[in-house]
Amino acid sequence: MLWGVVQFPGSCDERDALHACGLNGEARLIWHEERDLGGVDAVVVPGGFSYGDYLRAGAIARFSPAMEAVAEFAAGGGAVLGICNGFQVLCEANLLPGALLLNDNLRFVCRQVDLIDAEGARLSIPAKHGEGRYWAPEEMLDAIEANGQVAFRYAPGQNPNGSARDIAGVSNEAGNVLGLMPHPEHAVDAMTGSTDGLRIFESVAAVAA
Amino acid sequence: MATKARVLIRPKEGILDPQGKAVERALPALGFEGVGHVRVGRMVELEAEDPERLSELCEKLLANPLIEDFEIESIDGA
Numbered sequence: 319m320l321w322g323v324v325q326f327p328g329s330c331d332e333r334d335a336l337h338a339c340g341l342n343g344e345a346r347l348i349w350h351e352e353r354d355l356g357g358v359d360a361v362v363v364p365g366g367f368s369y370g371d372y373l374r375a376g377a378i379a380r381f382s383p384a385m386e387a388v389a390e391f392a393a394g395g396g397a398v399l400g401i402c403n404g405f406q407v408l409c410e411a412n413l414l415p416g417a418l419l420l421n422d423n424l425r426f427v428c429r430q431v432d433l434i435d436a437e438g439a440r441l442s443i444p445a446k447h448g449e450g451r452y453w454a455p456e457e458m459l460d461a462i463e464a465n466g467q468v469a470f471r472y473a474p475g476q477n478p479n480g481s482a483r484d485i486a487g488v489s490n491e492a493g494n495v496l497g498l499m500p501h502p503e504h505a506v507d508a509m510t511g512s513t514d515g516l517r518i519f520e521s522v523a524a525v526a527a
Numbered sequence: 528m529a530t531k532a533r534v535l536i537r538p539k540e541g542i543l544d545p546q547g548k549a550v551e552r553a554l555p556a557l558g559f560e561g562v563g564h565v566r567v568g569r570m571v572e573l574e575a576e577d578p579e580r581l582s583e584l585c586e587k588l589l590a591n592p593l594i595e596d597f598e599i600e601s602i603d604g605a
Contacts, residue, residue: 374591
């Protein structure tokens, strides 16, 4: 299994993402100017501050050559995982529903949070972001809940940013594109407190297979 | 000749605007009472050779139509 990790100017979590992917196969970086993904089986759009996050988080990265290639890859059923800024980029690119807004308390959040996945399992994953408040119109929220597209919610009482319905991560309708604000790539080694992030990479690998 | 335009972008009604709330909360401490419904948006000034395409440009990049409304106004009246 070959993973590609997109790197924009301003990305900062691509090395941890490469490491996490490397635990489930081979992984290579894809520079933002590359229009060819080089035959990867899955793509990770990592965290950071792509292009400085000027204008809106993820708004400019969406137009990069690499993201054009990722959009085509996703349209063809390719497995795509967006983490934090990558989640914002995927929402801006309309590959995922909704948008990420400034945290309701205006504070940058950096803490370990518990997530509940669609099957009810609990995962301990670090979150670190200033613009992570998931928002979508009520009818869109109803639709993604009805379609089973809510992949992760913050555990009760742990919503760090005011996200609608405690949503921490969503998938697209087809289920091959997933985005979440917390960072599974920082939770793949017991040394840093949790290995629950591995399960998210494993599930993306299962979609890619 | 390029047309000068000003684009006003604001959060849609009904979406919590924490920046506006923070400004609103700070005002009484400075002696400004009776100010409410503060909303903080963005203003972009630009010069466009093809003003017909400004709306498309706003929808694709300057604003996110899901969460923001925008208005385009011509500055030089051209």
